[in-house]
Amino acid sequence: MARIELTDASVTFTVRAQKKVTLKEYLVRGLFRGSVNPAVQVHALSGINLSVRDGDRVGVIGHNGAGKSTLLKLLAGIYPPTGGAREVDGRICSLFDISLGFEPEASGWENITYRAYLQGETPASLKGKIDGIAAFTELGDFLDLPVRHYSSGMLMRLAFSIATAIEPEVLLVDEVLAVGDLSFQHKAQARMKEMMSSAAVMVIVAHDLTTIHDLCTTVVWMEHGQVRMQGEPDEVIAAYVESVNGPPLPRAAAA
Amino acid sequence: MIGHLTAVWRFRHFLLALVRLDLRLRYRRSVLGVGWSLLNPIAMTAVFTIVFSNMLGSGAKDYAPMLLTGMAVWGFLKEAATVGSRSLIANEAYIRQSPLPYTLYPLRTVFGQAIHAGISLLVVVALLVMVQQSSRPLMVLPAVLPGLVLAFLTAWAVATIAAFANVYFQDTQHMLEVAAQIGFFLTPIIYTRDVLDRQGLSWVVDLNPVNLFLDLIRAPLLTGNPPELGTYLAAAAVTGVLGLLAAGTTAWLQKRVVFHL
Numbered sequence: 001m002a003r004i005e006l007t008d009a010s011v012t013f014t015v016r017a018q019k020k021v022t023l024k025e026y027l028v029r030g031l032f033r034g035s036v037n038p039a040v041q042v043h044a045l046s047g048i049n050l051s052v053r054d055g056d057r058v059g060v061i062g063h064n065g066a067g068k069s070t071l072l073k074l075l076a077g078i079y080p081p082t083g084g085a086r087e088v089d090g091r092i093c094s095l096f097d098i099s100l101g102f103e104p105e106a107s108g109w110e111n112i113t114y115r116a117y118l119q120g121e122t123p124a125s126l127k128g129k130i131d132g133i134a135a136f137t138e139l140g141d142f143l144d145l146p147v148r149h150y151s152s153g154m155l156m157r158l159a160f161s162i163a164t165a166i167e168p169e170v171l172l173v174d175e176v177l178a179v180g181d182l183s184f185q186h187k188a189q190a191r192m193k194e195m196m197s198s199a200a201v202m203v204i205v206a207h208d209l210t211t212i213h214d215l216c217t218t219v220v221w222m223e224h225g226q227v228r229m230q231g232e233p234d235e236v237i238a239a240y241v242e243s244v245n246g247p248p249l250p251r252a253a254a255a
Numbered sequence: 256m257i258g259h260l261t262a263v264w265r266f267r268h269f270l271l272a273l274v275r276l277d278l279r280l281r282y283r284r285s286v287l288g289v290g291w292s293l294l295n296p297i298a299m300t301a302v303f304t305i306v307f308s309n310m311l312g313s314g315a316k317d318y319a320p321m322l323l324t325g326m327a328v329w330g331f332l333k334e335a336a337t338v339g340s341r342s343l344i345a346n347e348a349y350i351r352q353s354p355l356p357y358t359l360y361p362l363r364t365v366f367g368q369a370i371h372a373g374i375s376l377l378v379v380v381a382l383l384v385m386v387q388q389s390s391r392p393l394m395v396l397p398a399v400l401p402g403l404v405l406a407f408l409t410a411w412a413v414a415t416i417a418a419f420a421n422v423y424f425q426d427t428q429h430m431l432e433v434a435a436q437i438g439f440f441l442t443p444i445i446y447t448r449d450v451l452d453r454q455g456l457s458w459v460v461d462l463n464p465v466n467l468f469l470d471l472i473r474a475p476l477l478t479g480n481p482p483e484l485g486t487y488l489a490a491a492a493v494t495g496v497l498g499l500l501a502a503g504t505t506a507w508l509q510k511r512v513v514f515h516l
Binding site for chain 1: 265266268269272273276280348349350351352353354355424425426427430509510511513514
């Protein structure tokens with residue numbers, strides 16, 4: 001049973017104009033800190049209600065900066081809700097920022113193990129999978145080299161192969177990942193499709209409305225950190241396209 | 256807090272794999288491997304022994320093991336705090352990817368440092384057995400063990416607090432280095448306690464928690480006599496307080512720190 005339940009969830013954080021304050025500065029300039037380095041409140045998400053049950057496929061659309069990625073991070077548990085509640089049951093697989101967090105000095109093989117343990121594998125369960133993961137990367141002998149020698153395409157292959165090696169119940173996807181060269185992209189897309197059909201629930205963020213329309217059972221349109229509209233794919237996408245293109249004259253697809 | 260610790264336990268494979276990597280990188284960068292990292296304290300011990308052992312009126316035979324043990328204990332606590340203070344920043348990529356318990360990252364540092372210090376201590380024990388021509392340093396090891404466990408927990412707690420502080424104020428790390436430099440001379444490491452006592456600084460030594468761990472680890476190894484119960488209790492109290500502080504800090508900041516990384 002996988003389940004996502006957001007109840008009036010908000011993510012608000014403060015950023016400062018100057019990024020870091022040292023303690024010395026803080027003590028010395030403490031009195032007039034406000035004017036020197038003003039704090040800005042960012043309401044990345046506010047008052048989100050979302051209820052996802054087994055079998056649901058949720059597409060999230062909206063402009064850049066509308067809070068789509070923040071929503072995924074909230075669902076993944078990376079950002080805690082600063083207001084409201086977040087409940088997610090089920091094994092989560094997040095397919096975003098996957099090329100982060102490699103140990104540059106360690107080999108490809110080792111990074112596979114670290115990442116797999118991070119995703120909750122044990123040495124015993126990994127044993128049966130590691131060869132499959134390695135084969136999927138098609139990196140061959142490069143896996144023996146430290147990851148810092150890899151090209152970005154190779155890193156993406158490695159990251160993608162590991163990230164998609166688990167059988168998730170809750171699948172969180174950001175955009176369509178541009179993974180490696182053409183042949184790998186086909187493979188990656190096939191793997192994604194497979195995962196999307198096997199996962200109990202999925203939340204996908206994408207700009208490609210056709211993909212969203214084809215895949216999803218519900219669409220959420222986000223604007224300025226709030227849900228502008230939520231419902232049937234047809235309706236929401238039509239409304240979104242209309243708002244982007246102005247009044248419904250030309251029936252061109254939105255970018 | 257229990258939930259937090261079970262989460263740490265659940266990711267033990269991840270933690271241990273990274274600790275192994277850290278150690279391998281640390282020792283592989285040099286031709287001498289583990290030997291190289293021991294060479295530094297040994298060289299320092301040699302120099303200090305030549306300079307100080309006569310001055311302090313104790314022979315090199317007594318002085319060298321004292322210094323080496325003291326530096327292993329001090330080095331462990333100091334590195335755990337200073338290197339540990341960077342642990343959240345250094346592991347930002349993992350933090351941004353998976354919701355792991357935050358205390359796992361300082362633990363990664365402390366684990367590595369503990370193994371490193373453990374190797375130094377083994378060398379010391381071997382040296383003591385040779386110098387003293389007796390097995391007393393080995394016999395007393397069970398009495399030293401609680402001290403090692405308490406030192407480990409203290410280091411974890413301090414590293415956790417420092418790591419959170421360092422995210423908010425990035426000069427925490429530098430200030431810790433400065434504090435450690437001063438602390439080194441206010442702790443009876445290169446000299447015995449009475450040198451500080453004679454300067455009227457015995458109250459500093461009494462208040463210095465590092466001294467407790469020296470009494471728990473160094474003293475029994477050198478003398479062969481197990482520490483007094485009071486010392487155990489005092490160190491346990493220090494560990495308990497720091498542990499609570501670390502738990503409090505984690506509970507307080509774990510929902511916000513990600514926004515400041």
